Amino acid sequence: MFSKLSSTLALMLAITGASYGQNNTQRVFTSDVDNFWKAYDMSLSTTDSLKQLNYIQTLYVDKASEGLKAFMVARDYSAPLWVKLIRKYPKFWNSIRANTLSVKSKGKEIDKSILRFQQLYPELKEAKMYFTVGGLRSGGTVKGNMVLIGTEIATGTPSTNVTEFESSWLPNVFKVQSLDNLVSLNIHEYVHTQQRGSSYDVLSKCISEGSCDFIAELVMGKPLKAVYIDYGLAHQAEVARAFEQDMFSNAYNRWLYNGSTTKTVVDLGYFMGYAICKSYYKNAADKQKAIKDIIELDYSDSNKVEDFLTRSGYYPKGFDKTTLLAALENKKPTVSKLEPFKNGDQDVDPGLKQMKIIFSEVMSTERYSFDLGEKGKNHFPLGTPGKFSEDKMGITLNLDLKPNQEYQFVVTGRGFKSDEGYALKPYVISFKTRAQ
Numbered sequence: 001m002f003s004k005l006s007s008t009l010a011l012m013l014a015i016t017g018a019s020y021g022q023n024n025t026q027r028v029f030t031s032d033v034d035n036f037w038k039a040y041d042m043s044l045s046t047t048d049s050l051k052q053l054n055y056i057q058t059l060y061v062d063k064a065s066e067g068l069k070a071f072m073v074a075r076d077y078s079a080p081l082w083v084k085l086i087r088k089y090p091k092f093w094n095s096i097r098a099n100t101l102s103v104k105s106k107g108k109e110i111d112k113s114i115l116r117f118q119q120l121y122p123e124l125k126e127a128k129m130y131f132t133v134g135g136l137r138s139g140g141t142v143k144g145n146m147v148l149i150g151t152e153i154a155t156g157t158p159s160t161n162v163t164e165f166e167s168s169w170l171p172n173v174f175k176v177q178s179l180d181n182l183v184s185l186n187i188h189e190y191v192h193t194q195q196r197g198s199s200y201d202v203l204s205k206c207i208s209e210g211s212c213d214f215i216a217e218l219v220m221g222k223p224l225k226a227v228y229i230d231y232g233l234a235h236q237a238e239v240a241r242a243f244e245q246d247m248f249s250n251a252y253n254r255w256l257y258n259g260s261t262t263k264t265v266v267d268l269g270y271f272m273g274y275a276i277c278k279s280y281y282k283n284a285a286d287k288q289k290a291i292k293d294i295i296e297l298d299y300s301d302s303n304k305v306e307d308f309l310t311r312s313g314y315y316p317k318g319f320d321k322t323t324l325l326a327a328l329e330n331k332k333p334t335v336s337k338l339e340p341f342k343n344g345d346q347d348v349d350p351g352l353k354q355m356k357i358i359f360s361e362v363m364s365t366e367r368y369s370f371d372l373g374e375k376g377k378n379h380f381p382l383g384t385p386g387k388f389s390e391d392k393m394g395i396t397l398n399l400d401l402k403p404n405q406e407y408q409f410v411v412t413g414r415g416f417k418s419d420e421g422y423a424l425k426p427y428v429i430s431f432k433t434r435a436q
Contacts, residue, residue, distance in 0.1 A: 027114060028107040029130045032068045033100050033151055035060050036133035040093065043086055052083045067130020070143040071150070077135040085136060091161040099155035102179060103131045109183050117187060117219045120291055127193040129186055136170070140189045147189040154185060172259040172266060176227040184224060187216040197300030202255055202269065203247035203309065204299045209256065210273015211294050214281070217274075218291070224274075231264070232271030243272045244319060249328050251421035253364075280312035333418040334360045335411055335427040343429055350403040350433040354386075357411060357429075358394045362419040365392055369415025373408030373428060381407040392419065403436035 039059035043052040057079040064072070071077060086093060110129060118124045127145045134150030141148050156162075156174035165171060191212040199205040217224040232239050246254055253261060255269030262268075277294050284290035298304050310318065339356040341348050365388045372380055386397035401407070408430045413423030 027126075027128055028110050029065050029067060029128065030104045030107070031063075032060075032065050032130065032132040033103060035063050037097060037101070040086060043083065049083060049087075052086070053079055056082045056086075065130055065132070067128065067146050067148050068132045070146055071130070071132050071134060071138075071141070071148040074141055074143055074148065075134060075137045075150075077137070081135045089164045091164055093152075095159070095161035096152055096156060099157065099160070099179060100131075100133060100151040103149075103151055103155065103182065106182055106186075110186050113183050113187055113219055114190065116221070117190065117215075120215075120218055120288070121194075121295055123292065123296075125194060127190055129190070139173070140185060142189055142192040145193050147186060147193060149186065149189065154182065155179060169259045176266070178225070181225060184216045184220050187219050188212040191215045191295065194295050195299065196296060197298040199299040200250075200302070201247070202243075202249050202252060204302070204305045205252060206243075206247075206255055206269035206273040207276055207297070207305065207308070208273065208299050209267075209270050210275070211277045211297070213270055213274040214277040215291070215295065218281075226270070228265050228267045228271045229274065232268060232275065236275070239268055239272065240275075240315070243269075244315065245324065245327065248321060248324055249331075250423055251417070253417075254421040276309060276312050276314045279314040280308065283311075283313045328422070329425075331418075331420070331422045332413070332425045333363065333416075333422065334425050335429075336360050338429065341431060344431065346432045347434045348401070348431050350401045350405070350436060352399055352401060354396055354398055356389075356394050356396045359416075359418075359424070362392045363388070363395075363424075364417045364419050364421070366417075367415045368395065369412045371410040371412050373410055373430065375406060375408045379406055379408050382409060401433050403433055406430070406432045 039056045042055040042059060046052060060082070061068075061072075061079050114124075125145065127142075127147055129147040129149065131149050131151050133152050136150075136152060138148075138150050139153035140150065153170065153173065155177075156170065157177050157179060158175050160174045162171040162174060189212070192208075195208060195211075199208045213224055213226070213229075243255070252269075255272070256267055259266045280294060281287065281290045284293075293308070297308055306321070309315070336358045339358065340352070341355070368386075370382060381399050381401055383398040383400035386395050388395050408428065411424065411427040411429065413426055416424035418424070
């Protein structure tokens with residue numbers, strides 16, 4: 001298919017004029033990269049933080065493309081954040097500059113890849129790609145019909161200076177990246193702009209991500225190079241068994257976006273989604289329809305996602321969802337006890353300033369969350385944020401109590417997860433303070 005590309009480009013452009021416009025339609029935007037480095041250079045001309053803030057604001061933020069504006073909202077970027085990062089990581093910024101500027105030479109190649117994409121998927125909707133310099137929070141995302149790339153992450157490579165970072169996340173990301181993958185990365189994100197529905201569990205999320213890799217591979221016309229794909233192919237039976245046990249859970253950090261926590265290889269969920277889609281495509285008699293099915297899968301419909309998995313033939317013996325869900329329920333951590341009172345006590349000291357929740361196993365300390373109980377916010381007892389114990393099996397909470405008052409709140413699995421990534425079984429805590 002790809003060998004005929006040169007003879008079909010003119011015809012394709014004529015046929016697709018309604019959706020892509022003429023040959024000079026701009027789809028790749030890099031002005032934000034140039035603007036950032038102009039602002040960066042000016043910020044280094046002074047040590048006055050207020051002047052630095054003014055340079056970043058006027059020379060970068062105020063000149064932002066529509067893509068950068070959307071990226072700022074999506075990732076909470078601001079001029080003060082960029083000033084902070086520039087001051088904190090001078091070696092990193094100096095080492096990444098040339099890589100970020102190299103994206104300006106990729107426009108024609110990306111345009112050609114989009115045309116190849118449309119050959120494979122004639123229903124392709126128009127999207128625009130914005131190369132920006134972000135605030136070290138995302139290498140790429142989408143917003144509506146915009147692909148938003150954070151080049152300071154997307155162009156990081158093993159040669160990028162990461163000695164200033166406290167976390168292992170970016171060093172782990174950069175050590176497996178190559179500038180050669182920049183075009184396929186953009187096609188990956190472009191596929192996201194075509195997808196439907198919001199994923200709701202590990203299975204749907206991994207297919208959503210992995211399908212982008214598989215389609216990018218078809219578009220590029222050569223095997224996709226990624227550490228997680230190499231590892232997944234070499235350990236496929238083992239990885240597939242583990243994934244089957246987790247696919248109906250929300251233990252995302254076991255499979256995705258886990259560069260700082262994984263015990264094996266980062267983002268193996270991408271491989272699993274890729275492998276499932278590849279199996280679907282391989283087993284399909286009509287390849288173009290298979291591509292359409294992959295891209296247009298509705299991730300908000302669990303029945304459609306599970307049917308897609310079945311029809312992919314990836315698990316030849318099928319799967320028993322009821323059994324898998326029961327096994328997942330047994331993996332969820334629980335609240336073991338409270339200190340210094342018991343749940344349901346009616347004589348709690350109103351002068352008590354702290355309480356402790358003890359869990360059944362070691363917990364992740366990345367986040368936690370509480371909900372109001374049925375009695376509402378007037379019966380919510382928690383004050384300022386609490387602190388996890390050193391063994392990570394308990395959390396101390398600060399209380400704000402009144403005499404002769406009923407209190408209630410919910411410890412949720414939305415925030416609390418075990419160190420293995422499984423959500424806590426929700427636990428309602430109720431108690432009453434005694435009269436003064």
